[in-house]
Amino acid sequence: MVKEECKALLDALNKVTACYRHMVLTIGGTSDSQNLREELKKTRQKAQELAVANRNKLTTVLKDKTVSKEDKAEFERLWVIFSTCLEILEIDMRRALELGHEFPLNVPKKHLIQTGMSGGTSGVAARAMSVQNMKYEAEHNIDVVDLKDLENEINQVGEMMYEMEMKVSVPQWTVEAKQDPGAELKSTISMGASSIGMISVEENKSFCDISKVLAGIIFSAVLIIAIVLAVCVVKLS
Amino acid sequence: MLPRVVVVLGLPPVHSCNTSHPCHALQIEALMMEMQNPDTGIKTQTQKVMITDIPHAVAGNDILQWILQRLQITEEEALHLGDLFVKYGYIYPLQEPKNLTLRRDGSLYRFQTPYFWPTQSWPADDTDYAIYLAKKNIKRKGILEEYEKEHYNMLNQKINYKWDFVIMQAKEQYKAGKERKKADRYALDCQERAYWLVNRTPPGMLNVLEYGLDRATDPNENKVNQVRQLIMYCQQAIMKSRVKSSVSLGGLVKYSEQFLSNDPILSGCLPSNPWVTDDPEFWDLNAKLVEVPTKMRVERWAFNFSELMRDPKGRQNFQLFLKKEFSGENLGFWEACEDLKYGDQSKVKEKAEEIYKLFLAPGARRWINIDGTTMGITVKGLKHPHRYVLDAAQTHIYMLMKKDSYGRYLKSPVYKEMLAKAVVPQETVKKRQVKLALCTGHGKTPSHETLAARGDTEPLQGPLWILLSPTWTEPLSPCKVKVTGSHMGTNSILLVSDCWHKVDGLRRGRLEMAFSRPR
Numbered sequence: 040m041v042k043e044e045c046k047a048l049l050d051a052l053n054k055v056t057a058c059y060r061h062m063v064l065t066i067g068g069t070s071d072s073q074n075l076r077e078e079l080k081k082t083r084q085k086a087q088e089l090a091v092a093n094r095n096k097l098t099t100v101l102k103d104k105t106v107s108k109e110d111k112a113e114f115e116r117l118w119v120i121f122s123t124c125l126e127i128l129e130i131d132m133r134r135a136l137e138l139g140h141e142f143p144l145n146v147p148k149k150h151l152i153q154t155g156m157s158g159g160t161s162g163v164a165a166r167a168m169s170v171q172n173m174k175y176e177a178e179h180n181i182d183v184v185d186l187k188d189l190e191n192e193i194n195q196v197g198e199m200m201y202e203m204e205m206k207v208s209v210p211q212w213t214v215e216a217k218q219d220p221g222a223e224l225k226s227t228i229s230m231g232a233s234s235i236g237m238i239s240v241e242e243n244k245s246f247c248d249i250s251k252v253l254a255g256i257i258f259s260a261v262l263i264i265a266i267v268l269a270v271c272v273v274k275l276s
Numbered sequence: 277m278l279p280r281v282v283v284v285l286g287l288p289p290v291h292s293c294n295t296s297h298p299c300h301a302l303q304i305e306a307l308m309m310e311m312q313n314p315d316t317g318i319k320t321q322t323q324k325v326m327i328t329d330i331p332h333a334v335a336g337n338d339i340l341q342w343i344l345q346r347l348q349i350t351e352e353e354a355l356h357l358g359d360l361f362v363k364y365g366y367i368y369p370l371q372e373p374k375n376l377t378l379r380r381d382g383s384l385y386r387f388q389t390p391y392f393w394p395t396q397s398w399p400a401d402d403t404d405y406a407i408y409l410a411k412k413n414i415k416r417k418g419i420l421e422e423y424e425k426e427h428y429n430m431l432n433q434k435i436n437y438k439w440d441f442v443i444m445q446a447k448e449q450y451k452a453g454k455e456r457k458k459a460d461r462y463a464l465d466c467q468e469r470a471y472w473l474v475n476r477t478p479p480g481m482l483n484v485l486e487y488g489l490d491r492a493t494d495p496n497e498n499k500v501n502q503v504r505q506l507i508m509y510c511q512q513a514i515m516k517s518r519v520k521s522s523v524s525l526g527g528l529v530k531y532s533e534q535f536l537s538n539d540p541i542l543s544g545c546l547p548s549n550p551w552v553t554d555d556p557e558f559w560d561l562n563a564k565l566v567e568v569p570t571k572m573r574v575e576r577w578a579f580n581f582s583e584l585m586r587d588p589k590g591r592q593n594f595q596l597f598l599k600k601e602f603s604g605e606n607l608g609f610w611e612a613c614e615d616l617k618y619g620d621q622s623k624v625k626e627k628a629e630e631i632y633k634l635f636l637a638p639g640a641r642r643w644i645n646i647d648g649t650t651m652g653i654t655v656k657g658l659k660h661p662h663r664y665v666l667d668a669a670q671t672h673i674y675m676l677m678k679k680d681s682y683g684r685y686l687k688s689p690v691y692k693e694m695l696a697k698a699v700v701p702q703e704t705v706k707k708r709q710v711k712l713a714l715c716t717g718h719g720k721t722p723s724h725e726t727l728a729a730r731g732d733t734e735p736l737q738g739p740l741w742i743l744l745s746p747t748w749t750e751p752l753s754p755c756k757v758k759v760t761g762s763h764m765g766t767n768s769i770l771l772v773s774d775c776w777h778k779v780d781g782l783r784r785g786r787l788e789m790a791f792s793r794p795r
């Protein structure tokens with residue numbers, strides 16, 4: 040159905056935007072590389088395709104007069120989500136342009152900032168492009184070449200947003216969120232101990248735990264030795 | 277002040293100045309990049325977090341030494357500069373995340389990723405902060421700090437319409453983060469936390485980004501235009517005509533001298549000041565179109581022409597004179613123009629047409645005599661009438677009356693007759709005063725000391741005024757007074773010495789006043 044399709048498209052765009060944000064964060068740091076720049080390019084192109092698809096679908100639905108009131112409210116809500124997503128995407132694209140200018144990769148004098156990153160972003164990119172593994176086929180100076188395309192794409196997105204605002208008038212403030220505050224906690228995301236983020240919280244606690252464990256071990260060892268000695272004394276005497 | 281424009285260190289300005297973004301003196305950022313140089317930069321260490329090693333940690337002391345050596349400044353300055361780097365978020369501490377100071381020992385710091393560098397062009401957005409808090413909520417299973425919880429709730433209300441997106445994006449960003457390796461995830465967390473500590477300071481921490489009110493001018497704006505405007509303004513200011521202060525002050529003195537006698541505050545007014553005596557006779561005598569005006573008023577018309585014109589009675593008298601001289605249409609036209617200017621603007625068109633028919637059209641009943649050019653301008657303007665369309669003609673007529681008729685008017689019998697008829701009002705009798713004999717020691721209650729005074733008053737009309745002289749009331753003031761007598765009731769008034777107090781509603785007879793003062 041139309042609603043489900045719209046939702047699916049929007050979820051896809053949301054995912055790609057989140058991945059794009061992750062990648063833009065790494066520009067200029069030690070994880071930055073030609074591969075990253077290529078990933079950025081591919082991700083944002085995908086994002087643009089999704090954005091266009093979303094826009095077309097939502098505009099046709101919103102212009103349709105035959106939808107019911109509840110449906111219309113629901114589509115307006117989706118529209119607001121879509122336009123916010125697009126705003127964030129545009130901002131990230133602009134920042135990517137700025138950072139791309141500041142940190143060209145092949146200049147020997149420009150050193151990347153040592154941010155503590157050592158791994159790559161290929162996993163994130165694969166997630167964005169919905170593929171298993173990323174293939175890298177770009178030239179070695181994509182970091183410079185791509186910036187021109189990026190500028191054009193930013194203009195395209197800007198125009199798209201302007202058109203959207205002109206053609207569809209959805210007052211944003213009338214949309215009410217479906218999710219309550221704290222809804223993200225109810226999701227079944229596994230927050231296991233695999234994340235070091237958890238470790239950092241419990242860092243202090245874990246030290247105490249370890250000392251407690253050690254104390255327990257020492258105590259029990261002393262106890263065993265005492266028992267053994269006592270038995271020996273008993274046996275000898 | 278944000279670092280982008282504050283630091284002047286004698287460094288060469290940075291490389292990339294392209295047209296897509298404005299180029300500033302990016303000196304701190306250049307320094308940051310120099311710090312990364314493997315040969316001349318700062319030596320990095322590895323931070324051990326539990327079982328993982330995260331590279332690129334630097335010691336505070338190393339940062340300080342590097343700044344000293346690179347910039348050749350004093351140690352105090354270097355410490356301050358390094359401290360600023362940490363405060364603004366270019367470098368963040370690893371062991372005490374909330375303590376944004378540079379310690380000159382071995383405590384570890386790390387460089388912030390360029391996306392999170394402070395910048396004026398990309399202020400920290402509420403939506404991003406909401407996403408960050410939601411992510412933190414997911415990671416820490418709902419354990420947020422107090423101020424973060426407050427912000428969360430506040431943002432939920434403020435950007436409620438975006439909230440679904442915030443939740444969706446937070447979940448996706450969290451999932452995307454899991455695609456990176458553990459050490460990177462940890463470093464990313466630290467980065468984000470440091471960024472938001474700078475941009476959304478917890479209560480009690482110094483908020484370095486607070487710079488007071490937003491500037492009205494954009495420092496990035498083109499300076500040339502601003503300076504051009506300033507030059508134009510100064511040129512126009514120079515060309516303004518000025519008057520010597522001796523001349524302007526002389527004018528003021530002359531005006532004051534002339535109008536001194538007419539000023540009711542400085543010279544008193546006859547018959548009496550209504551605000552003081554409650555007697556509106558003054559206003560009655562000086563009504564707009566009173567039959568017989570006061571002498572002061574008529575004399576005032578002789579001061580200058582504008583005084584005559586602003587007084588309706590004066591205009592009436594002047595009109596009488598002009599009728600005798602067969603130039604009454606001038607004043608009529610002037611008054612019609614005033615009505616057009618200040619009257620109901622919805623009727624502008626009709627009024628203008630009437631005025632034209634009556635005064636300006638060739639062969640009109642009350643045709644006014646103005647020169648050809650003015651007539652031409654006026655007739656042209658009347659095609660699209662508005663408030664000020666008859667301004668030119670009105671000024672011309674005004675000047676004509678002023679220069680020509682006014683002089684003759686002042687010498688005319690009309691004016692002289694009015695002057696003779698004018699009345700000089702009598703000054704009203706002074707306030708009624710009641711002499712009161714104080715009977716002391718009348719009665720004493722624990723909370724009040726009562727004294728009484730008695731007096732007889734003549735048949736009263738209007739209010740009674742009581743004045744307590746200071747010597748009388750020195751032991752009494754401030755005190756409450758109860759006034760009883762054959763009148764409508766008792767008045768209880770608080771009296772302060774040396775001030776007239778009003779008592780209403782008294783009739784003839786005996787007046788008794790009881791003074792009481794709380795202990």
